[in-house]
Amino acid sequence: MTAPTATAHHHEERLWWHFFTFSTDHKVIGIQYLVTSFLFYFIGGSLAGVIRTELATPASDVVSPELYNQLFTVHATVMIFLWIVPAGAAFGNYLIPLMIGAKDMAFPVLNAIAFWLIPPGGILLMSSFLVGAPQAGWTSYPPLSLLTGKPGEFIWILSLLMLGTSSILGAINFMVTIWKMRIPRMDIHSMPLFCWAMIATSALILLSTPVLAGALILLAFDLMAGTSFFNPAGGGDPIVYQHMFWFYSHPAVYIMILPFFGALSEILPVHARKPIFGYRAIAYSSLIISFLGLIVWAHHMFTSGVPGWLRMFFMITTMIIAVPTGIKIFGWLGTLWGGKISFTTPMLFGMGLISAFLIGGLTGVMVASVPFDIHVHDTYFIVAHLHYVLFGGSVLGIFAATYHWFPKMTGRMYNEFWGRVHFALTFIGLNLTFMPMHELGLLGMNRRVAMYDPQFQNLNLLCSFGTLLLAISTFPFVINMVWSWLKGPQAANNPWGGLTLEWQTSSPPSIENFDELPVMTSGPYDYGLGGKKADFSFLKPKQRVMAASAEK
């Protein structure tokens, strides 16, 4: 590929306060998304810290049970709607135009509107603590949600409607940008896999988020206007809410994981210096996951009294979804196999993702079977499963992507040593926190309880200790990121020797991304092919930074 000449003066036009404005530049919006979602990650993480402190002892001694209910409800809502979903949108915004050689997204103003719905939505949600936060769990099942704290519940609904709107607007943008704005020579099968993943994610958002909006509107009427759409007291049916809610909230799992599956497909070939194994299989499996993801929702409702044939149908579709996911995992393992792996921080997080997500995926197949699910429903086994999927999958993926694209976003190189320390602490903390929860669930400890039987205390103490490790692990991360952004050595334009188009421009990219239209001379993953020796060897740490700043 022809690399445009390295120009360092371009990014000087970008000043720090541009990140606090209604900017329509997709790169600014991407970083705004990412920093905002990380702030909410720390808020949600602090809530989790209080939850685990409470659960360190069997008695309810740190917070009252009512406050405990509020804590886990807001924790889940923040982590899903303000951390992982916006973080996926962050990388989508930052990377899609760069990867397809476009100057910006299709609708830059709409893009800025989509981002600026998130901070008010998040602040609105947090403000519910002032009037009594929602206590009905993030699922907010009626009639429970109609009985516990009206103002908090209504704030929760409004906040979710805002965040959902933001998500839909973002998805329209991703779809149209990928569909229409690729450089002329990039056909759909030479597109980076991250773009495939974002197509699948956006399709899911467009098809499922509106149904949640519909359910929330009806729930708001039940709550505030006294209708009884879901209230059995007035002839309504709470199961209808569960169907509508899970029609969004199961695909939401794929909305949260698919962008990072895509990011992983970018990261592994670069750091293993090998072409991706099974490009089309990985690309199409994203689409199959997003189709199957729409027809598995009732596996959350096996104990809600749904008819037997429906349980059977959803059990079978849920188990089938393991097939495309397995195809992806084998594709990644095939990419690693025999590669020249260099254990940089993004690669470590990427490999951590594969192993941790595998555990979450396997427990997912276990709870897909109706008899087993009836035993472990609403126990800590489910908590363990969902955290292995969302923390072990999405969060490790966010870290991998953050480290991988950090030099491109900021123009600086992060500190490799502290990155690896961060990975070690996170990975140990993750397994220490969530592995014992499997056992707790099988022993019969229910989820969403502030007090529990004293026999469960040892395992709970282990979980709480793991959470402490996770809390500690954020310090090297934050310090590393902030310090490197301000003072780190200047990164080379292509520090990893990547072949996708975002590495062909300067770091950070100029205002309109490319000084001249980039030209594809190879596929996105042609490492070690076509006799290009430079593509096969990984750049040494010294080559990753600009010559001038390396001397300092």
Added chain:
Amino acid sequence: MQSPTLNSTSTLNISSETAAHSEHPDLRMTGMAFFLVAESMIFLGLFAAFLITRSMVAVWQPEGSEVEILLPGINTIILISSSFVMNRGATAIKKNDEAGLRFWFGLTALMGAIFLGGQAYEYLHTPFGLTTSIFASFFYVLTGFHGLHVTFGLMLILMVLWRSRKPGTTLSISTSEWKPPSFTGTLWMWCGLFCSSWFICCNCKVGVAHPSNLRSPNIDYILSKTEIPKRDSPSFRVRAVRLHNTRREVLIGSSALRTGHCSRNWLNFWLSSKRY
């Protein structure tokens, strides 16, 4: 056979497409299409909620919530036919006929306003309120949500009319990539589509899973044809014992697992519980 042709054309096109790429492409119609997918899903979700609730309720419609069919029927027909009227307006734009544009779009706006007026009239004259029954709640929320969309569509039409007040507007509309009339028209036709489907959902008594006309006769039929085994017959005893064992297994299993009274090794327990 095809590849040489394809290659040559794509090479030739690069320069022209490169030139086009330097300007920001106008993709608002594509965005509108994706937006309507999302909007349709809200309506489909609400319809599904309505139909499922309807199939669960024993008596439909609840007493005191009968809707009349004539006025909503006329209203629906007006809204749907306004889409065709609007299509004439779009044709007028292509022919660069400004008077035609103003006439047909004005007529569409008028028909939309009549529809909204009819809806307001209906709201004022229905014998039930929002919380009278679950049917009434669905009626107001769904028609209200649809009316909101029609209102937005009407505002867009009025904006097109406002832009057409200066001479030469039709020309600029038809030559630019961005076509407000077709944007508006898409939304308008979509409103008509969902209006008619709601009308059908609400009034059509046949063809939906309705307990009084579909499900119960079927169940009655099946029950009348099924031989229920006598209490002391061998087949009854086998089934009863099997049922009893299954229930016992599940009950013992779940309670033991939940309270932690079983062996700590859950796999052992799982296997041993099969003995019951």
